Amino acid sequence: MKKIILWGLLAAVIIAGVTGYMMWNKPHQNIQKASADVTVDASTLYSEYESDENAANEKYLGKIVAVSGVVRETSTDETGSVKVMLESGSEMGGIICELDPLSEHKRKTFQSGEQVSFKGKCDGVLMDVVLTRCVEGN
Amino acid sequence: MLKKCILFGLLGLFASATFAQKYYTREGKISFSSDAKIEKIEATNKSATSVYDSESGKMEFAVLIKAFQFEKALMQEHFNENYMESDKFPKATFKGMIGDYKSVNLSKDGVYPVKVKGQLTIHGVTKDVETEGKFVVKGGTVSAASTFEVAVADYGIQIPSVVRDNIAKTVTIDIVVAYQELKKGS
Numbered sequence: 001m002k003k004i005i006l007w008g009l010l011a012a013v014i015i016a017g018v019t020g021y022m023m024w025n026k027p028h029q030n031i032q033k034a035s036a037d038v039t040v041d042a043s044t045l046y047s048e049y050e051s052d053e054n055a056a057n058e059k060y061l062g063k064i065v066a067v068s069g070v071v072r073e074t075s076t077d078e079t080g081s082v083k084v085m086l087e088s089g090s091e092m093g094g095i096i097c098e099l100d101p102l103s104e105h106k107r108k109t110f111q112s113g114e115q116v117s118f119k120g121k122c123d124g125v126l127m128d129v130v131l132t133r134c135v136e137g138n
Numbered sequence: 139m140l141k142k143c144i145l146f147g148l149l150g151l152f153a154s155a156t157f158a159q160k161y162y163t164r165e166g167k168i169s170f171s172s173d174a175k176i177e178k179i180e181a182t183n184k185s186a187t188s189v190y191d192s193e194s195g196k197m198e199f200a201v202l203i204k205a206f207q208f209e210k211a212l213m214q215e216h217f218n219e220n221y222m223e224s225d226k227f228p229k230a231t232f233k234g235m236i237g238d239y240k241s242v243n244l245s246k247d248g249v250y251p252v253k254v255k256g257q258l259t260i261h262g263v264t265k266d267v268e269t270e271g272k273f274v275v276k277g278g279t280v281s282a283a284s285t286f287e288v289a290v291a292d293y294g295i296q297i298p299s300v301v302r303d304n305i306a307k308t309v310t311i312d313i314v315v316a317y318q319e320l321k322k323g324s
Contacts, residue, residue: 123204124228
């Protein structure tokens with residue numbers, strides 16, 4: 001009888017340990033597989049943030065947003081991180097889509113004027129609305 | 139946004155009136171790290187904005203909390219939800235002045251150590267801070283860098299007692315920004 005309890009305890013400890021370890025090493029959300037919470041075009045997203053930041057945050061902040069628009073410019077930094085700025089209808093700012101460093105991308109170059117769509121996590125607005133962990137497509 | 143319009147409007151006004159030199163970036167890098175017992179906590183943000191006015195010595199930074207990327211998803215989740223409450227406080231900002239800004243000649247290559255003073259707002263709490271940094275001018279491009287420490291408790295960030303020993307009380311913040319000149323009329 002004692003043996004069964006001991007084995008039971010041991011099993012419980014192992015399960016708890018494995019669960020804890022898995023939680024600790026839980027992977028980041030797979031953006032490619034995630035479905036978008038909201039779909040919006042770049043200029044609507046920008047103007048919503050421009051007119052009422054708090055209301056826009058309610059709607060978009062922390063959500064997976066699928067955004068479509070026209071490429072204004074692209075930049076790549078020394079670590080290989082790629083950012084695509086989408087036209088917003090305003091000269092003041094745009095939508096910055098930072099490509100997800102954890103995903104595979106079919107391409108990392110985009111032409112100015114090209115129509116694209118990205119899916120990424122909305123982090124809020126500074127000069128521009130910032131989306132990180134972006135992947136192309138919906 | 140209205141504030142931003144006014145800010146840019148003013149920038150434009152000053153630019154035409156005094157030939158002031160404004161520098162900005164929307165790709166500033168801010169990272170932080172803290173040495174914990176279990177594991178080092180580190181995160182990086184590559185989309186900080188900053189504006190520097192070399193005529194007045196005024197400098198501003200803003201960064202989105204949710205744009206900090208951690209290696210561990212769980213840490214990122216705890217950072218946003220439990221500590222920084224980034225749904226409530228999506229940004230951290232700094233507004234301040236460069237001490238001896240007239241000694242910095244941004245049109246001449248060199249390294250210029252400076253003192254920075256201003257208000258740092260994190261987690262909705264604003265504190266006066268003072269630190270050191272430097273401007274680096276190389277081949278006509280201007281960048282700025284600074285490293286300083288922040289005490290978590292100063293900004294009302296509560297760490298539950300169970301994990302208190304695993305999380306350092308101070309966090310080291312690293313800032314590197316490569317500025318672009320703000321062209322008039324843009």
